Amino acid sequence: MFWKGRGRADAASVVVPFDADRPAVEAAKREPGAFASLYRKYVAQIYSLALYETRDPYAAEDITEAVFLRALTGLSRFREQGSGRDSTFRVWLFAIARNVVSNERRTQRRHPHSPIDQAIDLRAPDDPAATIERRLEAQRAWDAVMALPEDRRQAIVLRFVDELSAREIGQVMGRSEGAVRVLIHRALASIRGSLAP
Amino acid sequence: MTGGSDIADRLDQAIDSLLRGQETGRVADGGGDLTATARTLRDVLPRFHPRFGFEELLADRLAGLSRAGSPVAGTSLSALPEPIPLPLPVAASAAARGWHRRRRGLVAGGAIASGVSLVIPLAGAAIVMWRRSRSSGGWL
Numbered sequence: 001m002f003w004k005g006r007g008r009a010d011a012a013s014v015v016v017p018f019d020a021d022r023p024a025v026e027a028a029k030r031e032p033g034a035f036a037s038l039y040r041k042y043v044a045q046i047y048s049l050a051l052y053e054t055r056d057p058y059a060a061e062d063i064t065e066a067v068f069l070r071a072l073t074g075l076s077r078f079r080e081q082g083s084g085r086d087s088t089f090r091v092w093l094f095a096i097a098r099n100v101v102s103n104e105r106r107t108q109r110r111h112p113h114s115p116i117d118q119a120i121d122l123r124a125p126d127d128p129a130a131t132i133e134r135r136l137e138a139q140r141a142w143d144a145v146m147a148l149p150e151d152r153r154q155a156i157v158l159r160f161v162d163e164l165s166a167r168e169i170g171q172v173m174g175r176s177e178g179a180v181r182v183l184i185h186r187a188l189a190s191i192r193g194s195l196a197p
Numbered sequence: 198m199t200g201g202s203d204i205a206d207r208l209d210q211a212i213d214s215l216l217r218g219q220e221t222g223r224v225a226d227g228g229g230d231l232t233a234t235a236r237t238l239r240d241v242l243p244r245f246h247p248r249f250g251f252e253e254l255l256a257d258r259l260a261g262l263s264r265a266g267s268p269v270a271g272t273s274l275s276a277l278p279e280p281i282p283l284p285l286p287v288a289a290s291a292a293a294r295g296w297h298r299r300r301r302g303l304v305a306g307g308a309i310a311s312g313v314s315l316v317i318p319l320a321g322a323a324i325v326m327w328r329r330s331r332s333s334g335g336w337l
Binding site: 032033035036039040043044045047048051052057060061064065068069072073138141142145157159160161162163165166178181182184185188189191193195 | 202204205206208209212213216226228229230231233234235237238239240241242243244245246247248251252255256258259260262263264
């Protein structure tokens, strides 16, 4: 579905793909309090990306805070373009997150915790044998994902955790959709090797 | 189109199906099946949720920023107001939160709160259900 939307200042109008967040974004531009719905919708996704990237819940909170503060203060300048990093609000928000993560990584001095490992150590009171095998598989998969090179790991997290499309990931990462598909293919091939018994 | 990119394209379609909670045909390359690996990642990679206290504190801070009218172009982050103690804002609706047709792993504040494949501590699940049951609304 395509709508006509406002484009760059030098263009009378451009046709952009329908962005499900457009009504909320327009509402937040008129009434900043309406940004709440966008925050609630995306806070876990942004926090997850930050946590997978830093493995430090405190750093992930710092990143999440910075992302939403930047998004709120920059929302008036956001113009949905239909392509690139301003294609949709969601892509724009994840592009901000990726930049903040990158900056955080450069300045991070904390020793990262391992919340994912902590999570996997939790178990139900009656942990059956079948669950143990499942947990071992999960542990191998998580270890394999964390061992991936940065761009492949980000693509996997954005695809499987945040459930962005390859096109959206390409716009966030500044790559073509095809390049992202190949990136994910290679990442999965690498993980497959780690999961092999 | 090269064989590699053809596999990557078919794999991407398979991942789309898996993320919708649908099963899909086998996609393989020279190293073997890739769909099973994608299915495993779908099942074991949880989405994390921040601590509720953090989420509400940030919501308050954003609300204060909104009331200050900062989205006007040119506002700098250095001028952000301090968090203002306010009643807890109600949670957005399940739809607005992006709950999916397929239940997925969700780890809240370092404890698994809901999931499909691993473990489901009842206390965490209860918190999530409480949050989901709260009505939708704005900041307050």
